[in-house]
Amino acid sequence: MTTTGQAVQAIRNFSIIAHIDHGKTTLTDCFLKVTRSVTDLQFRERMMDSNPIEQERGITIKLAPVRMNYTKDGKEYILNLIDTPGHVDFGYEVSRSLAAGEGALLVVDATQGIQAQTLSNYEQARALGLTVIPVINKIDLPSAETDRVVLEIMELCNCEETDIIHVSAKTGLNVEAVLHAIIDKVPPPKGEIEAPLRALLITSHFDVHQGAIALVRIVDGILTREKLALCASQESFLPLSVGVFNPVMEEKKSLSVGEVGYIASGLKDVRSLKVGDTITQAKHMKVVERLDGFKEPQPMVFMDVYPTDSADFTILQEAVEKLVLKDAALTHSGTHSAALGSGLRMGFLGILHAEIVLERLQREWNVSIIATAPSVTYHVTVQTGEVLEISSPAQMPDPTVIRGVTEPIASVRIITPIQYMSSILDIIRERRGEYERSAYVGERTQLFCSVPLSELITDFHDVLKSITSGFASLEYSVTDYKPVSAVKVTILLNNEEVEPLSFITVTDGADEKGRAMVKKLKEVLPRQMFEVPIQAAIGGKVIARETLKAYRKDVTAKLYGGDVTRRKKLLSKQAKGKKKMKQIGRVSLDQNVFMSVLKR
Ligand code: GTP
Numbered sequence: 277m278t279t280t281g282q283a284v285q286a287i288r289n290f291s292i293i294a295h296i297d298h299g300k301t302t303l304t305d306c307f308l309k310v311t312r313s314v315t316d317l318q319f320r321e322r323m324m325d326s327n328p329i330e331q332e333r334g335i336t337i338k339l340a341p342v343r344m345n346y347t348k349d350g351k352e353y354i355l356n357l358i359d360t361p362g363h364v365d366f367g368y369e370v371s372r373s374l375a376a377g378e379g380a381l382l383v384v385d386a387t388q389g390i391q392a393q394t395l396s397n398y399e400q401a402r403a404l405g406l407t408v409i410p411v412i413n414k415i416d417l418p419s420a421e422t423d424r425v426v427l428e429i430m431e432l433c434n435c436e437e438t439d440i441i442h443v444s445a446k447t448g449l450n451v452e453a454v455l456h457a458i459i460d461k462v463p464p465p466k467g468e469i470e471a472p473l474r475a476l477l478i479t480s481h482f483d484v485h486q487g488a489i490a491l492v493r494i495v496d497g498i499l500t501r502e503k504l505a506l507c508a509s510q511e512s513f514l515p516l517s518v519g520v521f522n523p524v525m526e527e528k529k530s531l532s533v534g535e536v537g538y539i540a541s542g543l544k545d546v547r548s549l550k551v552g553d554t555i556t557q558a559k560h561m562k563v564v565e566r567l568d569g570f571k572e573p574q575p576m577v578f579m580d581v582y583p584t585d586s587a588d589f590t591i592l593q594e595a596v597e598k599l600v601l602k603d604a605a606l607t608h609s610g611t612h613s614a615a616l617g618s619g620l621r622m623g624f625l626g627i628l629h630a631e632i633v634l635e636r637l638q639r640e641w642n643v644s645i646i647a648t649a650p651s652v653t654y655h656v657t658v659q660t661g662e663v664l665e666i667s668s669p670a671q672m673p674d675p676t677v678i679r680g681v682t683e684p685i686a687s688v689r690i691i692t693p694i695q696y697m698s699s700i701l702d703i704i705r706e707r708r709g710e711y712e713r714s715a716y717v718g719e720r721t722q723l724f725c726s727v728p729l730s731e732l733i734t735d736f737h738d739v740l741k742s743i744t745s746g747f748a749s750l751e752y753s754v755t756d757y758k759p760v761s762a763v764k765v766t767i768l769l770n771n772e773e774v775e776p777l778s779f780i781t782v783t784d785g786a787d788e789k790g791r792a793m794v795k796k797l798k799e800v801l802p803r804q805m806f807e808v809p810i811q812a813a814i815g816g817k818v819i820a821r822e823t824l825k826a827y828r829k830d831v832t833a834k835l836y837g838g839d840v841t842r843r844k845k846l847l848s849k850q851a852k853g854k855k856k857m858k859q860i861g862r863v864s865l866d867q868n869v870f871m872s873v874l875k876r
Pocket of ligand 1: 294295296297298299300301302303413414415416417443444445446447
């Protein structure tokens with residue numbers, strides 16, 4: 277189908293929003309089958325998850341687009357679906373896919389009901405003025421509580437029972453009814469076909485053959501293979517090809533108003549394609565009005581990453597540079613530690629993002645790594661009045677020069693069955709959080725609170741899941757910075773600082789954490805040929821100390837009887853040897869020691 281002004285009427289751009297695991301990807305697979313966008317032969321489950329870790333873990337990390345053709349009442353339609361990730365770490369991807377369409381399917385699991393992510397995504401969709409079509413999925417399951425979930429959705433969306441489509445993405449039940457609702461309810465895109473090209477850059481990825489590839493939504497005009505320009509960077513390029521995702525890339529002569537497709541830019545660095553930028557013809561670059569962009573993803577969690585074998589640093593560096601080309605949300609810079617040699621300080625969107633990146637490094641590049649405990653970014657005001665952004669204990673200035681510290685605070689939304697409220701409030705208090713308010717979602721409670729990000733990125737989610745038997749869901753975003761009394765606890769082995777083991781923590785309880793770390797180290801460190809003091813200190817003050825006893829080889833064992841001079845001689849030789857080792861010998865710390873200490 278060619279896209280003329282009239283054909284715009286046949287386009288529907290939509291995304292699916294849902295809480296993690298509620299069935300977006302399975303439903304997308306159904307759409308692909310029903311619209312015959314892929315043949316049965318080509319079909320494999322989780323078609324849209326391209327990365328092996330996405331396939332294996334069953335989670336979507338990056339938004340992915342697909343174009344489907346579908347005929348209803350004898351009329352052909354183009355349905356552009358943008359699949360989105362469900363996990364909180366990748367929330368910024370959701371906002372972008374929503375901005376690419378006019379409608380959104382709100383998919384709710386019939387066994388779970390509305391969850392935290394469902395609500396925040398729904399609110400974003402409403403704020404963008406999208407048409408929302410509610411869908412209840414997994415109605416085939418015996419544990420489905422369809423009636424309860426219908427009531428929850430009616431209350432949330434202020435809709436009639438008949439507006440909610442009941443489906444099973446597993447069996448394919450009612451999947452076509454969803455496609456019909458999209459055609460009937462989601463409006464076709466608007467835009468001026470005669471105007472200069474304005475394409476919104478939604479996301480990008482890197483292809484070894486075609487360079488940086490932009491996923492775009494054509495807002496005005498027509499995109500062809502002529503010289504194009506990026507309005508933010510003022511960089512121009514001649515595209516290698518333009519086309520659509522079917523779901524694999526399929527070249528087209530042109531893309532017109534309302535269409536979603538790709539531009540293979542041929543540019544070597546994916547960072548040139550700034551998400552949210554406007555792409556136009558090079559000749560119109562100076563005159564065209566730029567589209568509203570998106571908020572840039574901000575790394576929230578930082579770790580220092582070292583190769584287990586220092587000789588592998590170049591491999592690690594190359595691997596990370598390649599990953600950064602594909603993943604614009606990942607940041608990195610060089611760092612060095614006396615104990616572990618050269619390493620990289622890496623910034624991630626959240627803990628899941630970090631886990632996935634570290635797993636890819638080890639799996640795809642075969643580098644064994646040691647990663648320090650995750651840290652957030654503190655704002656530290658020093659005596660001169662300068663404010664430093666500190667995202668690693670190694671950067672923390674001496675306590676004597678610090679005037680004040682602020683830490684990132686997250687606004688948290690938790691949805692839970694009411695009986696778990698008091699245990700949840702307990703963990704919020706324990707984690708220095710503050711309760712704000714609560715509201716009902718059907719028979720469950722929606723709880724709003726603020727919690728320091730540093731407390732959320734450890735095991736908050738796991739604890740929440742375990743105390744609520746998996747029934748509570750969580751969603752958060754960083755909204756504020758607040759003063760905190762925080763200190764760096766330095767860990768010393770044999771009087772030398774081991775930076776990767778040092779950490780930043782709140783002053784209250786810092787002694788306790790220091791003692792725990794020192795004790796744990798004593799348990800896991802292998803004995804050395806000499807005595808090793810293990811200390812925790814704040815500034816110059818030692819707050820905890822343990823001693824790892826040396827192996828003492830009984831050099832006098834063979835001497836029976838009383839040759840005192842010989843005995844003394846042997847002992848003094850041993851003492852000298854030990855002294856030498858203390859001076860020159862380094863405590864050997866292997867990866868297992870780090871792993872067991874850093875694991876929380
Ligand atoms: P993320 O990509 O992680 O956000 O998850 P998702 O929302 O895409 O969920 P996904 O499609 O991966 O489905 C989660 C699990 O639910 C999978 O094991 C699916 O097989 C299962 N599932 C999805 N839809 C249905 C359904 O209608 N019925 C049943 N019984 N299972 C379903």
